């Protein structure tokens with residue numbers, strides 16, 4: 001798979017520390033995917049994202065954007081930050097102006113867009129995120145879920161090719177999480193590569209089509225959700241839990257599971273149960289006779 005962003009032997013230490021937050025990191029984001037970067041706290045996910053938009057510069061190695069090493073001059077960085085959008089974990093870190101309307105248009109104004117285009121895109125973005133009614137509300141009156149939508153809108157309005165989201169569902173209630181996931185799927189269908197850092201393995205398993213696992217500043221595994229989560233013991237050693245659907249799946253009799261893909265969401269799990277009630281029942285009846 002062609003990578004859109006790639007860390008090549010990248011190491012980084014924060015100023016004033018002598019430990020490496022990223023150590024000889026080799027990691028590829030495949031173009032066009034929904035990629036989940038998993039790893040427990042401190043494994044380097046956020047640091048990688050800051051590298052990806054050129055906020056920090058590698059101590060060693062480099063980052064490649066569409067095959068070319070990143071340059072750190074002002075113009076290149078400005079261009080990069082229109083192509084690569086980062087949504088911070090904490091929307092307070094991202095939203096700088098007083099209302100969604102002002103904040104969402106800020107990035108475009110900064111990038112020198114014509115006023116007419118700014119208005120057109122802002123209106124469209126407010127509508128597609130379903131936050132028109134909040135446009136002129138003071139930011140501090142919004143809920144966390146609403147603030148997260150505003151922060152996402154402010155990034156999306158620049159029409160990035162690569163969207164990076166740092167723990168986007170942290171502290172969201174289930175409904176807001178569901179809404180966000182639907183939004184991300186819509187964005188992905190428009191051809192944008194979407195990457196989320198998360199330590200929610202259930203979400204990673206259900207949502208992603210590519211999974212990267214980070215530990216101690218390195219990428220220790222990559223693959224499809226099935227491939228990555230089949231290494232149960234390894235993940236446990238890394239402090240990552242097994243997705244619950246996969247746990248239940250593995251508890252089913254092997255004869256029933258054979259040759260079938262594990263369901264990745266509750267709907268397909270239900271479907272599997274409906275289709276296999278007969279063989280599940282006959283299996284347990286058989287087991288009793290033995």
Ligand SMILES: Nc1ncnc2c1ncn2[C@@H]1O[C@H](COP(=O)(O)OP(=O)(O)O)[C@@H](O)[C@H]1O
Nearest residue numbers: 014017021039040041042043044045046047048
């Ligand atoms: N601003 C910072 N200054 C110094 N060390 C930091 C800073 N931010 C993160 N670190 C360290 O870098 C490592 C990676 O952290 P981080 O990228 O935040 O991990 P994650 O996002 O996976 O939780 C950790 O050891 C963390 O303590």
Ligand SMILES: [Mg+2]
Nearest residue numbers: 045046047166
């Ligand atoms: Mg983090």
